[in-house]
Structures are given as C-alpha cells and as structure tokens.
Amino acid sequence: MTLANADLHLRAGSTADLVWDVSVTPEVAGWGWTSLRAADLAPGQEVRLETDEDEVVLVPLRGDLVVSVEGEPRPFELAGRASVWAGPTDVLYLPAGSTAVLSAPPDGHGTRIGVPGARTGVLPEGVRKPVRHVAADEVAVELRGAGSCTREVRNFASADVDVASKLVAVEVVTPGGNWSSYPPHKHDETTEHESELEEVYYFEVAPGPSGQPGVGYHRTYSTSERDDRQVDVLVEVRDRDTVLVPHGWHGPCMAAPGNHLYYLNAMAGPADDRAWRIVDDPDHAWVRSTWADQPTDPRLPLGGRGTDQEDAR
Secondary structure, three states, rough: OEEEHHHHEOOOOOEOOOOEEEEEHHHOOOOOOOEEEEEEEEEOOEEEEOOEEEEEEEEEEEEEEEEEEOOOOOOOOHHHHHHHHHHOOEEEOOOOOOOEEEEEOOOOOOEEEEEEEEEOOOOOOOHHHHHHEEOOHHEEEEEOOHHHHHHEEEEOOOOOOOOOOOEEEEEEEEEOOEEEEOOEEOOOEEOOOOOOOEEEEEEEEEOOOOOOOOOOOOOOEEEOOOOOEEEEEEEEEEEOEEEOOOOOOOEEEEOOOOOOEEEEEEOOOOOOOOOOOOEEEOOOOHHHHHHHHHOOOOOOOOOOOOOEEOOOO
C-alpha cells in the first residue's frame, strides 16, 4: 500500500479534540512515539493538561502563557510573542506524569499554544528530566542554508539541547519564495549515520498584504521503488495544517512568494540517545555544495534578533 496525500496531510481542524484544534497523538498517527497538539485560549481561559506517558514542551505561538505545575512552588510565566514571525519565545518542558494548568493572561489578547511531545513512559528518578523553563534569549537561532534555501531554525529542544529524554523539537521559518527541509533527507533507520525518527510538521502560513490566505507546499516520497513502505505525498499546506512523516525522503517545504512559511517540528523514535542524524537523497545532495558561494537571505532572522549560530550549512 502507498501512503498518499489523504493519509498523511491532516487539514486544519481535522484532528480536533475538545480544546485542541490540532491533536496528533501516536494513536491518531498510527505510530509509536511522536505527538503534537495546538489550541487557542481566550483571555483568562484555563486548560488542564495531564501529560500521562508523554514528555512535552509548551510553546506559545502567540501571546503569553502562565503554567501552574503540580509539585512546583510557583507558576511559570512564559513571555510569548505577537506571532510566530516575531522571533523565539519562552518555552516550558514537562516530563511524563506531569499535571499542569495552562492559562492565558486575562488582560491580554488570548494565547495560541503548540505542544510537541514524545512517548517516554514515566521514567524513574535520576533518568527523568526535570521541569525546565527556557527563556527566549536562551534559544539558539540558526540560519541554515543560503540563497533561496536560507531558513531560520529556532533550536529550543534540538538534539544538542539537553532538555528532554526523547523528544526533538524545533521551529523553522522559511521566507516567501524560499525552500527549506532541502535537500530532501531522511531519518528512518538506525545506523551509524542515521536516526530512526517519526516527524510531525505543524504549519502556519503568513497571509498576503490584504489578508489573503497564504499557501506552501510539502513533499515526502519513498526511498526506492522497491521499498515495501511506499509513500508519495505532495500537498498544498495552509495555515494550521499538519503533515506526518513516518519514513522516507522529505523535503522540500516551499514557501510561496509573498507568504512566509512557519513550521513546528516534533520528532521521536525508539532510540535512547536522542540523536538527530540524517542522510540526504543522493540525487539532490549536491545542492549543499552551492551554498558556500551564496549569501544568506537578508530577510532573516525574522523578529529583529541576531543569530547565535550563523550559516550552519
């Protein structure tokens, strides 16, 4: 069977569950580890979150967030942002087995929150990671690629940040007209050069100058015609869509001219080392060699903040 657009492209609202308008659990995705949820909270609205067997990171997509965590002496106040286009945000890591109350400040304009997660089970003391508040100015901002392949990566829970047990999560901003997740790459085997990781893309798309809905595009495809796990996805993504990548080459993510493209990535898999090792599609890997002679896109980073790590190509 070939997994195609209808299997892996989840339209905005299609996975809604109670307060969550995006609710991609391992059960919904049909895999083992990775999850991602998102919700809008009105000013003063509260939602109770039981993480159960999943570790999660709370990521304000718009607005501030106050989080009261059972067992912690005081609430965590997460300084958010006007939108995902305005730079990094504070985030909060919660291990599996946590109970928290999330609330939007009553005097604000409401809060949108993304919650990437990974199934870990409740880990024993000494292995279990602690609750951790990461401030926006602690988030490394990386410009990856060059020219029309430049994109901005906000590494709040990347594999080199010791914040989680299994979850790898980042934000990526691709300016209008650029390509990201390129060259196409994969991470679906456990080898010296590759990690086995499922992946969720949650998209937001900047509107046009008069508020017209924006679009982007995403591609995932099989590693070989002989692969018994066939996948063939080429989709137009719109604001708040999600795409599942269970395996195979994925990329590019293409931002239409005039529409910046944002995605929140969540990745997890069976390994305990929390590594992010990828291999490029050999037909397209040559693209990387062209970046050395090109400048990075001067529109980045969005939000007016300088980068901590530039030109990681």
